[in-house]
Amino acid sequence: MPVSVAIAGASGYAGGEVARLVLGHPDLELGALTAHSNAGEPVAAHQPHLAAHPAIADRTFAPTTAAELAGHDVVVLALPHGASGAVAAELEATDPGCIVVDVGADHRLADPQAWRDYYGSEHAGTWTYGMPELLHAGETTAQRQRAELAATRRIAVPGCNVTAVTLGLQPGIAAGLIEVDDVVAVLAVGYSGAGKAPKANLLASEALGSLVPYGVGGTHRHVPEILQNFAVTGAAGARLSFTPVLVPTSRGILATTTARVREGVTEADLRAAWDVYDAEPFVHTLPAGRWPTSGATTGANTALVQLALDARAGRVVVTSALDNLVKGTAGAALQSLNLALGLPETAGLPLTGVSP
Incomplete structure (x- = not known):
């Protein structure tokens, strides 16, 4: 018997993308499709x-x-933050x-105070985190995270920017090769990441030909979630400067994340650590010299990663690309x-x- 799947918020970008994937899944069947103002x-x-x-x-x-x-x-639940709870x-x-399965933000954070600080309402609780590839401290595979997901009935899907930064940097954290007191992430993000609600700053006349930063200065709501993931991987107390930039494309994220490497770490050491993704079906570290593009992931459940050691700066530079939807x-x-x-x-x- 097919598994029936209802989608709340099915008129939005995230809900529509869930519906598209359910329709192509051999074991799932699309059930109720609900909306608020579009009921x-x-x-x-709408789709x-x-x-x-x-x-x-x-x-x-x-x-x-x-x-x-x-x-x-x-x-x-493909609802705005604060509505899923x-x-x-x-x-x-x-x-x-x-x-x-909550694809919104309501159940991602483990710290209720972090939720109140960044979202301004009461915390709805914490569910099993829906990133199967998340590495836990001391582990070289994500078996623990997958075991947790296999045993749960409540799943909190990560933020899209969070996924790009976490997958980009976590191998170096897990291997103990990088310092986490000065992590810098700058992301180019497609406009669908801003949602489907009509807003003046999201009009094509405003967006085309222009790049716009947002959530600057540590105010973006994905900051505590990224730090939470770093702590799971073994980097409690990390410090992160995070700046997303809207770019005139509908889909895609290209994240560039840098961090100081520990004394004596070589590029060969780094590349060996990122080989942890060799066994992953959806996350791929590209061969040396080949850099990710967001367009190469459009429509796919893949994340592409590349890294280099900037020896003069003493930093690893990691670029990761994925389709945000x-x-x-x-x-x-x-x-x-x-x-x-x-x-x-x-x-x-x-x-x-x-492609193209």
């Missing part, structure tokens, strides 16, 4: 790229209520047996869900992108 409107009007699929053609969005979502094997609590009361959001959700359902981790997830 009652045709799904195809035209799905309109040709027979499971979408005549459907309209239902209102986002626990009653509409209950009764499914899986519920994916209340819906999740209702589902816990009405349908506690279902698996709930796939590996950064919906793909990570289904990858983690596959583990929770006991399915092959790669089921239904594209390894190849589109």
Whole structure:
């Protein structure tokens, strides 16, 4: 029997991408599709790229209520930050047996004070973190994280920028090759990362031909989540300067992260540490001299990584690329869900992108 998947917030970018991947998954079946302000409107009007699929053609969005979502094997919450907690609590009361996957921010952080500081509301609780490749301190594989996901029914999907920076730097942290008191990350981010809500600064006339920094000076909400991941990998007390920049493309993240290397560390040492990804199906360290591009990951659940030692500066420079809507959001959700359902981790997830 197919596993039924309901999606709350299915009119948005993240919800639409989850729906696209569910429609192509051999073991999943698309259930209720709900929305807030778009309830009652045709799904195809808001997700035209799905309109040709027979499971979408005549459907309209239902209102986002626990009653509409209950009764499914899986519920994916693709809601704005601060909105998932209340819906999740209702589902816990009405349908506690279902698996709930939150692609929003509400259940990612372990520290309630960090949530209050960056989001300004009360913390909804902490769920199992949906990054199967996350390395724990002292480990050279991500077996522990995968075991946690296989045993859970509540999954918090990471932020897209968080995934790019974490996957980029964590091998060096886990291997003890870098100092974490001066980590600098600058990211080029496509506009879909800013969401689908109509805002003046997101209009094409504002965005085309212009690059715009945002969340500058340690204010971006992904900062505490990245530091949380560094601590899991063994770098408690890390200091991070994080600056994302919106660039005029619809999808993609290209993150450049640098950190000081420890005395005597060579590029060969660094490259050996990043070989940890050789066994990963979706994260690839490129051959020396070949640098990632965000376009090479478009539509795929892949992350591409490259590194170099800047010997004069005494720093490792790591560049990582991914599609913010796939590996950064919906793909990570289904990858983690596959583990929770006991399915092959790669089921239904594209390894190849589109070009040009």
